[in-house]
Amino acid sequence: MGDWFQTIADVEASSDEAEPLAAAALAWLVETGIVLAEATDCVLSGRGHAPGPRYATAVTEADPGLLALRTNGVEAITGRSVFYSMGAEDVTCPHCRQVTVLNDDRGHPNDAWQALSDTIDAWFDGGRGEHPCPRCGHLVGLNEWTWSPPWGFGHLGIKFWNWPRSDHTSCPRYPSDSATEPRTRAARCDLRRPTRPKVRQLQVPKDALTAYQPQSSSQNPQEFDRTVGH
Numbered sequence: 001m002g003d004w005f006q007t008i009a010d011v012e013a014s015s016d017e018a019e020p021l022a023a024a025a026l027a028w029l030v031e032t033g034i035v036l037a038e039a040t041d042c043v044l045s046g047r048g049h050a051p052g053p054r055y056a057t058a059v060t061e062a063d064p065g066l067l068a069l070r071t072n073g074v075e076a077i078t079g080r081s082v083f084y085s086m087g088a089e090d091v092t093c094p095h096c097r098q099v100t101v102l103n104d105d106r107g108h109p110n111d112a113w114q115a116l117s118d119t120i121d122a123w124f125d126g127g128r129g130e131h132p133c134p135r136c137g138h139l140v141g142l143n144e145w146t147w148s149p150p151w152g153f154g155h156l157g158i159k160f161w162n163w164p165r166s167d168h169t170s171c172p173r174y175p176s177d178s179a180t181e182p183r184t185r186a187a188r189c190d191l192r193r194p195t196r197p198k199v200r201q202l203q204v205p206k207d208a209l210t211a212y213q214p215q216s217s218s219q220n221p222q223e224f225d226r227t228v229g230h
């Protein structure tokens with residue numbers, strides 16, 4: 001069986017807020033019994049928190065097999081990161097609702113994806129990450145587009161390894177923000193599926209990949225290599 005992850009990203013946290021919010025989110029997850037307090041090697045690289053006694057409250061459907069997996073941890077990702085789903089089908093403009101398709105008839109990335117990918121690169125290098133809508137011309141921030149499937153761009157994500165689909169209504173709400181709407185979005189990536197060209201064309205600097213792509217898998221090195229080999 002291959003590994004997969006889903007990330008709940010806080011797309012509004014600043015670089016300064018990311019670390020304390022990550023600590024608050026993890027503390028909340030421990031306190032509610034969703035994860036264990038002790039950090040162990042239960043994620044593909046680094047250390048994470050294994051499912052706790054009440055992990056099922058955070059997912060839409062409990063998976064008894066999760067507890068037996070070696071890779072089943074939760075980790076906080078901080079630092080400028082692209083929280084991607086496997087592939088990107090299209091983006092919708094929030095102003096004119098124009099849907100921009102990102103692939104050609106054969107499923108390969110098209111010019112629209114390449115242009116958007118360039119904007120992502122610029123954002124990763126510290127830019128504003130605004131991309132013009134081809135129809136109405138508005139400059140639209142990367143997080144303002146409606147992505148299908150969801151992508152997020154920010155400084156904080158909580159990554160769940162091999163967990164069942166998360167119940168987004170119970171995603172972490174930070175203590176300081178309990179009165180506000182959750183400002184999160186979920187990105188999911190299935191490492192069992194071969195990498196598609198459009199993902200490889202996301203030209204994020206190699207040394208930054210550890211922010212959102214672990215470099216090795218003790219369980220399925222061959223499968224994983226397909227994802228991170230480029």
Ligand SMILES: [Zn+2]
Nearest residue numbers: 093096133136
């Ligand atoms: Zn538009």
